[in-house]
Amino acid sequence: MKKNKNTTVLLASALLFSFGFSMIVSLLENLSPFDITTVVFGTTNLLSVLSIGYIFNKILVNNSKKPIAQLKKKLIPSFVFSLLATVFIALSLYYLANYTLFHIKGWNMENFFGRIGLGAIISLSVGLFVCCIVFFYATWRQAIEREQKLRAENLKYQYRTLKTQVNPHFLFNSLNTLSEIIYTDAKKADNYIQKLSGIYRYILDNEETDLVPLDKEIEFVKQYFELQKERDENKIQLDIDFENVDKFKIVPISIQILVENALKHNVISEREPLVIHVNGDDKYISIFNNIQRKSTLGYFSGTGLSNLKERFKLITGKEVVINQANNQFTVKLPLVGI
Secondary structure (H helix, E strand, O other), X not given: OHHHHHHHHHHHHHHHHHHXXXXXXXXXXXOOOOOHHHHHHHHHHHHHXXXXXXXXXXHHHHHHOOOHHHHHHHHHHHHHHHHHHHHHHHHHHHHHHHHHHHHHHOOOHHHHHHHHXXXXXXXXXXXXXXXXXXXXXXXXXXXHHHHHHHHHHHHHHHHHHHHHHHHHXXXXXXXXXXXXXXXXXXXXXXXXXXXXXXXXXXXXXXXXOOOEEHHHHHHHHHHHHHHHHHHHHHHEEEEEEOOOHHHEEEOOOHHHHHHHHHHHHEOOOOOOOEEEEEEEOOOEEXXXXXXXXXXXXXXXXXXXXXXXXXXXXXHHOOOOEEEEEOOEEEEEEEOEEO
């Protein structure tokens, strides 16, 4: 239905342009806009527009099936072909129209070529001008749309890939923790399983979600940290100081990943507990802690942080800010206002 409507609009536009242009030329030659000349050349212009439009459509449909790199190589040859086709069609139809008009009005055919010289030049110039505009606009538009479509599909694929890397990573660490306590304290293990179930419910509920309310994400992080407290007790602490959390959104599971990395890469003990701080402003939420690294190897060298950076870049278009100074490691995650 929509395709038929678009075709009707294009035909109506071609009809108005063809006869409108013919009327203007008739007025410039001091003829009546309703003279037989206007009718003949209006019909000629319409046939030219439809013929050239058909050629353009065939070229664009053919080019639409080619890769972008190949399309760029075919741009000049396609333009040259369309240009030559326009010249041939415009001249052929224009001469045919004049030949018909000479017969209708009974003019002397000896003046045929002398009379139509200027008109042919005008008609051809207009045809070439329209040809250039239509060709380059249509080709540019087609290339842009294809680039956007490919980019969108690529971003979706990358994001799906990143998600599949995050969730198994979290599950692996959780099962390792559970395996350490299940044979030593059955009650604690049961409590751990219940909390783990609630956490994974949150992960599953937001598996197809790009952004979640910040207050829900913080509540999720608190539940996750309680699981860690089951094993580490007073060796770790979480300090969250952030007002107006209900006014922002954030990429799901993002704060938890940073808390998990801090616990993974730092030494913890009752004498020197690891304190993780969370605060922020209207642009970023900051997660930071003192560095008590377990080894001399690079800090946060795994895939978790790099995946997180990619997720934020894909979803928000903003960069994650990472800073390591004064024995403190800080990650600032961009926030999105509600």
